[in-house]
Amino acid sequence: MELVTPSIGLVFWTLVSFLILLVILKKLAWKPMLGAIHERERSIEDALNKAELAKQEMARLSNENEALLKQAKAERDAILKEAKEIKDQIVNEAKTQAQTEGAKLIEKAKLEINNQKIAALDEVKNQVASLSLEIAEKIMRQQFNDKQKQEELVGELLKDVKLS
Amino acid sequence: MDFSHILNYKNFGLKALFALFLAFLSFNAYSNQENATIEPAGAEAGHHAAAEEKFDPTVTILEHISDAHSWHLWGHTSLPLPVILYTPQGLEIFSSANLMDEHHAAKPYAGKYYTYANEHEHIKVLKADGTIDESVSILDFSITKNVAAMFISVILILVIFISVAGSYKKRVGKAPKGLQSWLEPLIVFVRDDIARPNIGYKYEKFMPLLLTIFFFIWFNNLLGLVPIFPGSANVTGNIAVTMVLAFIVLVVVNINGNKYYWAHIFKPDVPFWLLPIMWVVEIIGVFSKPFALMVRLFANITAGHIIVLSLISLIFIFKTLAIAPVSVAFVLFMDVLELLVAFLQAFIFTMLTALFIGTAVEEHHH
Incomplete structure (x- = not known):
């Protein structure tokens, strides 16, 4: 029974010391401590939220950068492709032009050669004709001096004619 | 037959310890009971002398877990604590060292208003003839x-x-x-x-x-x-x-x-x-x-x-x-x-x- 009989003195002193402890701790310990813990938790939460936002911002920026890069690459590719096309076109054009030009030149040269040939032949013919006439004149003049020779010559000429 | 796997159980050691512990615990309870029957309520007056001859764990344990008016440090050395009594005639404050002799046995102390004695850690008022006076009720606000x-x-x-x-x-x-x-x-x-x-x-x-x-x-x-x-x-x-x-x-x-x-x-x-x-x-x-x-x-x-x-x-x-x-x-x-x-x-x-x-x-x- 002794154990479960509270003594008035201990009850009194416990009540006094607990209440004093409660009041002092409330004022000097719990308030600043809980306040500081709460404050720190809030600042940590804030920092985490900010970090999250910064992360999102970073992701957005890097996405943007990537998009820009992609666009730039596409543009570059397009430009290169266009340049290649232009180059091919120019080369092809030059080729065809050169071909046509060459063909024209060849044609012209052929024509010229023909013309020259015709002209040369004409001249040769004329000269042959005039020479023949001169020769014939001279021969005629000689031959008409000698009758026999005249006949021989005619005969020879005739032979030649036949041969030719 | 090989029972060595039993020893490999993780908590086997802990279980063994518990079993051993419980065995001793029940034995102790039994010995307590035995002491209580042999020595009914202990020798009230000659408690100190009796403790030398026969060890009574019940008394010792209850003494250790109860409150006391002085703080026992070691051997016959105790820290005296203030005794504060609210008596019908007024407040009485004195050191608990006054309530015991050099052998830690209780002794009466004549205060301002009454004579007090420490009766099993309860401060009681004594009559002139040395017996406890139950008619005077005092409130004990001691720093125990x-x-x-x-x-x-x-x-x-x-x-x-x-x-x-x-x-x-x-x-x-x-x-x-x-x-x-x-x-x-x-x-x-x-x-x-x-x-x-x-x-x-x-x-x-x-x-x-x-x-x-x-x-x-x-x-x-x-x-x-x-x-x-x-x-x-x-x-x-x-x-x-x-x-x-x-x-x-x-x-x-x-x-x-x-x-x-x-x-x-x-x-x-x-x-x-x-x-x-x-x-x-x-x-x-x-x-x-x-x-x-x-x-x-x-x-x-x-x-x-x-x-x-x-x-x-x-x-x-x-x-x-x-x-x-x-x-x-x-x-x-x-x-x-x-x-x-x-x-x-x-x-x-x-x-x-x-x-x-x-x-x-x-x-x-x-």
Whole structure:
């Protein structure tokens, strides 16, 4: 029974010391401590939220950068492709032009050669004709001096004619 | 047959220890009983002399877990404590050293108004012929061993927490350091795992009370486990201390009880003819909750102390040093367990306080 009989003195002193402890701790310990813990938790939460936002911002920026890069690459590719096309076109054009030009030149040269040939032949013919006439004149003049020779010559000429 | 796998079970050693421990525990209880029957109530007057001849663990253990007017340090050395008596004629204050001789035997002391004697740690008034005068009722407000131990723990708590609060002011917004980082998890634990889930959003108002209860009980539990001077008192294992704590909880819960709380007690949702019975049940419930708090803490701490003291008593019962290693091993085991119990009981007391406050301030009602 002794154990479960509270003594008035201990009850009194416990009540006094607990209440004093409660009041002092409330004022000097719990308030600043809980306040500081709460404050720190809030600042940590804030920092985490900010970090999250910064992360999102970073992701957005890097996405943007990537998009820009992609666009730039596409543009570059397009430009290169266009340049290649232009180059091919120019080369092809030059080729065809050169071909046509060459063909024209060849044609012209052929024509010229023909013309020259015709002209040369004409001249040769004329000269042959005039020479023949001169020769014939001279021969005629000689031959008409000698009758026999005249006949021989005619005969020879005739032979030649036949041969030719 | 190979039974070696049995030894490989993880908790086999622990089980064996428990079995051995329980065996000794029951033996000890038996020996207590035996002593009680052989030596009925002990020799009242010649107790000191009798203790030399026959060791009575019951008396020794009860002496150790009870309050005392002087703080026994070692051998015949005690710390005298002030005796404060409220007598019908006025306040009487003197040192407890006056109440005993050099052999620690009780002796009468003639004070200002009466002659006093320490009768088994109860201060009684003596008549002129040396017999106890029951007609004079005195109130004993002495600074007993438990009161002194409680003062020490209160001062310790104040010093620790005020210095830690100082480091909170010094290191605003920084990570905790030193003692601060040791205590902060406990404070956050009380807040997040005890107050918030049980009380709800109004928890902040009750945080100082819950924290004070938690650390007061825990520190006193821990100091009670220390077997030498600053500890050694059984503060939280004393029914007066737990009664005061439970009373404070009772007052706080009922002062903060809102209309739903009182409606639940006086207008419960039952047929009208059941109301008188419900009133009785609910009003008993109001008082039984703190009562359970009081008994739980008292019984747990006292039981722990009794077990440790019983194990130590084994050495004196067997009167051999050979049993000492066994006793010491079990006491060590119990002390480690008591460390856990010290925390657990502080936690349970605070937890239930928060729960009772929670039911009192609960807004909605089913």
